[in-house]
Amino acid sequence: MNNPSVLMLAGEASGDHHAASLVAAVKVQRPDIRFYGIGGDMLADAGMELLHHYRDVNTIGLSEGFGKLRLILASYNTMKRELLSGRHDLFIPVDFPDVNIRLCSFAKRAGTPVYYYISPQVWAWRKGRIEKIATRVDRMMTIFPFEAQIYRNAGLQADFVGHGMASEVPAAADKRSIRDELGVTAPFACALVPGSRQAEVARMAPLMLEAARIHTGRFPDTQFLLPLAGEHLAGLVQTALQSARVEVIVTRGGAASVMAACDYGLVTSGTATLQAALCGMPHAVAYILDGFTWFLAMHILKPLVMDKDIHVAMSNVLAIQSERETGSPLALLAAEGIRIPCGECGRPLLTPELLQDSANAGAMAEWLERFRTDANLIRVTKQGFDWIRNSLIQTQTKTAAEITLEFFEKREH
Numbered sequence: 001m002n003n004p005s006v007l008m009l010a011g012e013a014s015g016d017h018h019a020a021s022l023v024a025a026v027k028v029q030r031p032d033i034r035f036y037g038i039g040g041d042m043l044a045d046a047g048m049e050l051l052h053h054y055r056d057v058n059t060i061g062l063s064e065g066f067g068k069l070r071l072i073l074a075s076y077n078t079m080k081r082e083l084l085s086g087r088h089d090l091f092i093p094v095d096f097p098d099v100n101i102r103l104c105s106f107a108k109r110a111g112t113p114v115y116y117y118i119s120p121q122v123w124a125w126r127k128g129r130i131e132k133i134a135t136r137v138d139r140m141m142t143i144f145p146f147e148a149q150i151y152r153n154a155g156l157q158a159d160f161v162g163h164g165m166a167s168e169v170p171a172a173a174d175k176r177s178i179r180d181e182l183g184v185t186a187p188f189a190c191a192l193v194p195g196s197r198q199a200e201v202a203r204m205a206p207l208m209l210e211a212a213r214i215h216t217g218r219f220p221d222t223q224f225l226l227p228l229a230g231e232h233l234a235g236l237v238q239t240a241l242q243s244a245r246v247e248v249i250v251t252r253g254g255a256a257s258v259m260a261a262c263d264y265g266l267v268t269s270g271t272a273t274l275q276a277a278l279c280g281m282p283h284a285v286a287y288i289l290d291g292f293t294w295f296l297a298m299h300i301l302k303p304l305v306m307d308k309d310i311h312v313a314m315s316n317v318l319a320i321q322s323e324r325e326t327g328s329p330l331a332l333l334a335a336e337g338i339r340i341p342c343g344e345c346g347r348p349l350l351t352p353e354l355l356q357d358s359a360n361a362g363a364m365a366e367w368l369e370r371f372r373t374d375a376n377l378i379r380v381t382k383q384g385f386d387w388i389r390n391s392l393i394q395t396q397t398k399t400a401a402e403i404t405l406e407f408f409e410k411r412e413h
Contacts, residue, residue, distance in 0.1 A: 003032050005034045005088045006404070007092070008023075008037035013230075014095070015095040018095075018118060019092070020048075021164050037049075037051055038079065051078050056074070057096075076099065083106040090407055092404070093117070095117075100116070108136055113138045114137045115139045115140075115403065115404065116133070116139070133151075134155055144321075144392070169279055175260070182249060186221050187221045188223070190212065190222050190225070190266075191255075191258050191261075191281065192209065194268050195270060195272075205237055207359065210361035211362075212224045219369075223247075226250050229255065256279060263371070264371035264372060269285055269286070274315065277389075278388070280382050282381045286354040288356055312353055316353065319388070329384030333381075333384065334348065
């Protein structure tokens, strides 16, 4: 009898991280279950056989995708063949909806159940996708509590399985011991987190380093830390550092430990924005797309298919979703007379967002100064982040690994 088999696709670093935890937890209970698919180093270490690395399919912006077209098509066709073969018992697509939702149709054609892990963000844009998803997915496993009800309303079985970062990122880290491990000796530490993709780092690292130089002019007792998201980014970071006029400690550990050690920082949009909030680190989120993709997003996609209230920092999404609840982060800020306006829509936010032209070194330096000097802002921001952490822990039902194991238990009895 063949071993039980699961096919997965995690198309970026955050999905690789979450999916690796799922695979590792399943294999503790059922080492006989085999995992195959597209992922990264973490999934490979957890025991999945990689058919392609996620770097083959991962892009940001349309213009950057054209250069990878051959690899993207080869990876997609591999997954399509695997699904149509019918040799896998379960397909677990992980986030990455533009590819995974399409692949779900091939799984259904082959009669392979689909348990989608990390919900496509239908609440942010292209809400019409939820009907298509409901016809192609058998069960949805969400990492944010409000998402599960959205899918249940569409008739899809959905579970809030918790966000792994809420348990992985320590609630009350020992800053002193972490700083000692990282070699920080200055009274204040500031994190510079330029992203996990090459295009992000190429754009954001020089701007963050310039903001750090400006900040140092007024606050010379600050030490800057930059976590390297992978060795493939080392050359880009080193190039940026050579022209920067500021001293920075580059670490090869996780970004979460760096942010747990720091008093404030700058973070590129992505998974790290939630990590920063869970670490309780006041920060500004910055992001720049290539000009063509930004124009397309702002002038075509946003008016047609995006939610008018979409935001890039996950802490802002969660804060906005909680506005009607007692003690929500935005209510905390409002009660203290603090208003952080969105540069795009004007609504109040928990975390400042600096996008495109606003993502300049001067604006970043201004926020670093506020997070260094405004004690009231720092206090209330941290209270808001505590609220977010609690919301991701208190209402969890089953874990993704438990649901996966439950699938095989039912199938085998």
